[in-house]
Amino acid sequence: MADSGYMVSLSTLICKEDETCFDVQEAEEEEEEEEEEEENAKAMLCEEDSDEYVEMLLNRESCFCSATPDAASGKSVNSARSDAVRWILRTKALFGFSMKTAYVAVIYLDHFFMHRTTDSIKGKSWAIRLLSVACLSLAVKMEERKVPALSEFRTEDYRFDAEAIQRMELLVLGTLEWRMSMVTPFSYLSHFASKLQQHASEGVLWKAIKLVFASIEVMNLVDYRASVIAAAAVLAASDEGLTQTSVKSKMSTVSSCRSLDTDHVFSCYSLLIQETQKEKLKTSKGLAPPDHSVADGLSVDSSVDTDGTISFVVASSKRRRLQ
Amino acid sequence: MGDGRSGGGGVNRPAWLQQYDLVGKIGEGTYGLVFLARTSLRKCCIAIKKFKQSKEGDGVSPTAIREIMLLRETCHENVVKLVNVHINHVDMSLYLAFDYAEYDLYEIIRHHREKLNHSINQYTVKSLLWQLLNGLNYLHSNWIIHRDLKPSNILVMGDGEEHGVVKIADFGLARIYQAPLKPLYENGVVVTIWYRAPELLLGAKHYTSAVDMWAVGCIFAELLTLKPLFQGVEAKATPNPFQLDQLDKIFKVLGHPTPERWPTLVNLPYWQNDQQHIQGHKYDNHGLHNFVTVPQKSPAYDLLSKMLEYDPRKRITAAQALEHEYFRMDPLPGRNALVPSQPGEKIVNYPARPVDTTADFEGTVAVQPSQPVSSGNAASGNIAAASVAPSRSMPRAMHVVGMQRMPNTGMSTFNVAPQAGIGAPSSGNIPIPRGAAVQAHQQQLRRKDPSMGMQNPGYPQQKRRF
Numbered sequence: 001m002a003d004s005g006y007m008v009s010l011s012t013l014i015c016k017e018d019e020t021c022f023d024v025q026e027a028e029e030e031e032e033e034e035e036e037e038e039e040n041a042k043a044m045l046c047e048e049d050s051d052e053y054v055e056m057l058l059n060r061e062s063c064f065c066s067a068t069p070d071a072a073s074g075k076s077v078n079s080a081r082s083d084a085v086r087w088i089l090r091t092k093a094l095f096g097f098s099m100k101t102a103y104v105a106v107i108y109l110d111h112f113f114m115h116r117t118t119d120s121i122k123g124k125s126w127a128i129r130l131l132s133v134a135c136l137s138l139a140v141k142m143e144e145r146k147v148p149a150l151s152e153f154r155t156e157d158y159r160f161d162a163e164a165i166q167r168m169e170l171l172v173l174g175t176l177e178w179r180m181s182m183v184t185p186f187s188y189l190s191h192f193a194s195k196l197q198q199h200a201s202e203g204v205l206w207k208a209i210k211l212v213f214a215s216i217e218v219m220n221l222v223d224y225r226a227s228v229i230a231a232a233a234v235l236a237a238s239d240e241g242l243t244q245t246s247v248k249s250k251m252s253t254v255s256s257c258r259s260l261d262t263d264h265v266f267s268c269y270s271l272l273i274q275e276t277q278k279e280k281l282k283t284s285k286g287l288a289p290p291d292h293s294v295a296d297g298l299s300v301d302s303s304v305d306t307d308g309t310i311s312f313v314v315a316s317s318k319r320r321r322l323q
Numbered sequence: 324m325g326d327g328r329s330g331g332g333g334v335n336r337p338a339w340l341q342q343y344d345l346v347g348k349i350g351e352g353t354y355g356l357v358f359l360a361r362t363s364l365r366k367c368c369i370a371i372k373k374f375k376q377s378k379e380g381d382g383v384s385p386t387a388i389r390e391i392m393l394l395r396e397t398c399h400e401n402v403v404k405l406v407n408v409h410i411n412h413v414d415m416s417l418y419l420a421f422d423y424a425e426y427d428l429y430e431i432i433r434h435h436r437e438k439l440n441h442s443i444n445q446y447t448v449k450s451l452l453w454q455l456l457n458g459l460n461y462l463h464s465n466w467i468i469h470r471d472l473k474p475s476n477i478l479v480m481g482d483g484e485e486h487g488v489v490k491i492a493d494f495g496l497a498r499i500y501q502a503p504l505k506p507l508y509e510n511g512v513v514v515t516i517w518y519r520a521p522e523l524l525l526g527a528k529h530y531t532s533a534v535d536m537w538a539v540g541c542i543f544a545e546l547l548t549l550k551p552l553f554q555g556v557e558a559k560a561t562p563n564p565f566q567l568d569q570l571d572k573i574f575k576v577l578g579h580p581t582p583e584r585w586p587t588l589v590n591l592p593y594w595q596n597d598q599q600h601i602q603g604h605k606y607d608n609h610g611l612h613n614f615v616t617v618p619q620k621s622p623a624y625d626l627l628s629k630m631l632e633y634d635p636r637k638r639i640t641a642a643q644a645l646e647h648e649y650f651r652m653d654p655l656p657g658r659n660a661l662v663p664s665q666p667g668e669k670i671v672n673y674p675a676r677p678v679d680t681t682a683d684f685e686g687t688v689a690v691q692p693s694q695p696v697s698s699g700n701a702a703s704g705n706i707a708a709a710s711v712a713p714s715r716s717m718p719r720a721m722h723v724v725g726m727q728r729m730p731n732t733g734m735s736t737f738n739v740a741p742q743a744g745i746g747a748p749s750s751g752n753i754p755i756p757r758g759a760a761v762q763a764h765q766q767q768l769r770r771k772d773p774s775m776g777m778q779n780p781g782y783p784q785q786k787r788r789f
Contacts, residue, residue, distance in 0.1 A: 141385040150382050162380040169383045178391045
């Protein structure tokens with residue numbers, strides 16, 4: 001691979017250009033976007049916050065989660081995941097998908113990682129990218145009114161044909177055993193906010209949503225139950241200085257929160273606070289988000305074997321980037 | 324494809340099908356094809372639904388994902404049971420394997436109307452209705468709306484341990500709803516128009532579980548009279564045209580809706596803009612009692628009119644309907660809806676589902692199903708799978724990997740059975756209710772014995788107590 005160095009550096013350059021473009025665009029539209037996002041987020045919040053409905057959600061949730069924070073946290077922080085999450089968030093913004101869609105896509109991603117060893121895709125950034133595309137595409141099919149054709153999901157670094165994406169979709173569906181209906185923290189926010197706070201306001205809800213998304217890159221969504229994340233986000237949105245004891249006492253006052261593990265809530269709360277502080281630091285220093293991994297353009301074909309192993313064949317190692 | 328397997332035509336059957344003996348094609352719809360097969364090992368009958376390939380470049384179809392997801396989350400005696408999901412990796416098509424049900428309400432009603440010329444006995448009507456409501460109550464408790472209930476989607480098990488048990492099938496249009504009042508993101512046509520609720524016909528965008536109850540009311544009337552209650556002629560122009568004729572049929576029977584009886588009526592788009600002058604049209608000589616054969620003062624009539632309540636907010640719910648007086652009086656509903664109600668009464672032998680044995684598994688033989696299609700019924704021929712099996716056992720998981728003479732097939736089997744909630748009855752354990760299922764599970768426990776209706780639901784006796 002004599003030319004690989006050249007290819008990589010070229011791609012890096014191109015991608016940097018892309019990112020700069022993104023940043024400029026983002027800066028220009030940031031305010032507008034924020035408003036739009038807030039509107040969008042309100043739609044995502046569940047109007048239904050009856051105890052009965054929350055009870056039903058809690059029950060459903062308990063059937064999904066088996067991982068404990070400690071068991072999975074080692075795997076959770078890896079660059080492959082961060083890269084995938086960043087791509088999902090970027091693409092969400094590009095298409096104007098809802099925040100819930102992006103969140104659900106990340107849940108799929110984390111469930112996939114939980115069920116499968118990442119060895120088969122470790123170090124293969126194209127495989128991670130393909131997985132990100134499949135997770136987002138599935139989330140869009142579950143959540144969005146309009147579903148774009150698979151070919152519209154462009155990635156900066158690879159080109160996947162529709163068949164490769166569909167195979168990955170099937171692998172994800174099979175791995176998740178087709179249980180694609182996910183409970184998200186957003187369904188709980190209104191309910192918890194009204195119970196955990198004396199003065200519940202929409203501002204708090206929006207802040208809670210932002211806290212969750214600020215941490216999504218480092219927080220593995222199978223580590224915490226959706227209800228735990230929701231409770232932690234509501235608490236973090238209203239008070240940044242809570243101790244384990246104060247979290248515990250606040251939780252004990254709400255009947256629907258009693259089933260939640262307060263240690264988990266506090267651990268998640270701390271994570272949310274820590275990530276926002278990092279974020280604040282970053283923005284105040286004007287740092288751009290870290291560069292994502294790049295490689296030369298590959299056309300990737302894939303197949304999923306019956307035993308679930310993924311085999312991908314790189315059909316052509318060189319293809320000119322078209323844009 | 325880069326996986327080293329060459330693509331295959333429609334000649335070879337997928338390798339996983341070797342665990343089944345194909346009998347033939349039993350149905351065809353917009354979703355795809357349904358086949359009847361027997362498991363090679365246990366000779367259980369299985370209905371296999373093959374999803375039509377999604378449009379090139381769209382990936383796995385959203386309809387398939389939603390239907391499978393919903394079926395994965397449901398476990399109830401009166402809801403069709405998904406046994407397996409198979410993926411044919413050659414063309415990435417999806418096959419769903421269900422327990423096979425020999426009958427459906429469409430065929431049962433037709434048999435009485437066209438062959439027997441007499442009504443369905445009251446015990447059978449009541450048992451079918453009770454079980455339909457029982458299944459629907461479970462779905463609604465789990466925040467699932469079916470949205471396409473019609474006689475051909477209500478299956479009834481043939482001979483075997485579950486003989487005469489109702490199974491709600493075809494979840495292609497079903498949705499989990501987030502909250503009762505939230506709009507479901509859906510624009511296409513929903514629900515065969517004869518069973519479509521008036522609020523939908525008038526342009527309501529918000530679906531509630533009440534749309535299913537309207538359909539149940541229509542089905543109840545059809546069970547009593549053997550003919551569809553509101554046989555509107557479907558307008559087929561734009562994607563979702565205004566169905567004036569269907570509304571006209573309803574108003575002729577139930578009278579004109581009024582804002583007094585139905586306050587939110589005035590907010591419904593088609594009522595509001597009144598382009599077809601539906602507001603001013605006069606309907607007289609109405610009255611449900613002129614169209615159904617039950618006495619106006621009877622509990623059956625009372626229940627039916629509560630299901631056909633115009634205002635979806637006032638319409639009876641499945642849970643309320645199950646508690647209705649109609650089900651507490653003789654004859655009491657039972658688990659086997661098809662047994663004679665009185666000793667000595669003649670057993671009705673319903674015709675078995677016609678099977679087109681000439682069709683191969685790919686459905687490439689373009690032969691019409693031998694099933695007669697009765698005129699004007701949009702529901703005919705739209706059979707959706709499911710049911711019977713002399714024992715409740717199901718095929719084991721088989722990971723059939725590209726077999727000898729099937730070099731082109733790489734099928735993977737996803738066996739649903741061992742997953743909690745969908746129920747692994749062979750284990751003898753009470754299936755862990757799948758998340759949302761808990762509420763309904765509890766409701767069910769009140770009604771049934773604690774084995775939760777899997778192996779021994781024991782509900783005829785228990786139920787007969789009320």
